[in-house]
Amino acid sequence: MLGLVVAGGVLGVALRELLLLPFGTGQPGGDSLVLPAATMGVNVVGSFALGIVIGRLGDRHPLTRAFIGTGVLGGFTTYSAFAVQTAVLLAVVPWAAITLAGVSVLLGLAAAALGLRLTQTSPATGGARSDGPGAAR
Numbered sequence: 432m433l434g435l436v437v438a439g440g441v442l443g444v445a446l447r448e449l450l451l452l453p454f455g456t457g458q459p460g461g462d463s464l465v466l467p468a469a470t471m472g473v474n475v476v477g478s479f480a481l482g483i484v485i486g487r488l489g490d491r492h493p494l495t496r497a498f499i500g501t502g503v504l505g506g507f508t509t510y511s512a513f514a515v516q517t518a519v520l521l522a523v524v525p526w527a528a529i530t531l532a533g534v535s536v537l538l539g540l541a542a543a544a545l546g547l548r549l550t551q552t553s554p555a556t557g558g559a560r561s562d563g564p565g566a567a568r
Contacts, residue, residue, distance in 0.1 A: 432493075432494060432497050435494055435497050436498065436502040436505075437502065439497070439498040439503040439505075439506065440501075440502045440506035441506065442503050443504060443505060443506025443507035443508075444506040444507070447506065447507045447508075447509060450473060451466065451470065451473065454469040464520070464531070467513070467516040467528075468531065470509065471513070471531060471538070473508060474509065474510075474535060474539055475535070475538045475539050475542045476542070477504050477508035478539040478540070478542040479542035479545060479546045480504055481500055481504045481543060481546065482542065482547040482548075482549075483547075483550050484496065484500045484504065485546075486549065486551040487550040488500075513532075513535060517531060517532045
């Protein structure tokens with residue numbers, strides 16, 4: 432399973448870098464909001480995609496979940512870059528850093544919840560599944 436996670440992580444990191452590379456390095460001297468905003472976008476998209484993967488697969492297909500969820504999407508999204516970019520921005524434009532951090536967390540949660548909601552349906556009833564994450568057992 433570890434090999435699948437690593438292979439997926441390589442793909443996810445490469446995809447993220449491909450998408451973020453045009454936005455620069457985020458070093459002082461450029462537009463300090465561009466890279467953090469782009470990172471936020473990647474993290475929100477990744478949260479939505481992970482919600483879909485978890486909602487669709489549930490506890491089934493653990494190897495697929497490991498490859499896509501932990502590997503690809505774990506590599507694609509990046510909490511550490513988000514944290515460092517926010518810390519750097521905090522020293523330059525504190526209000527923007529606090530706003531970006533709050534919006535990132537809220538949008539990420541909303542995107543994950545939407546992904547879960549869109550994919551967690553029961554074929555028999557067409558309604559929400561009762562065996563999904565957070566369900567009473």
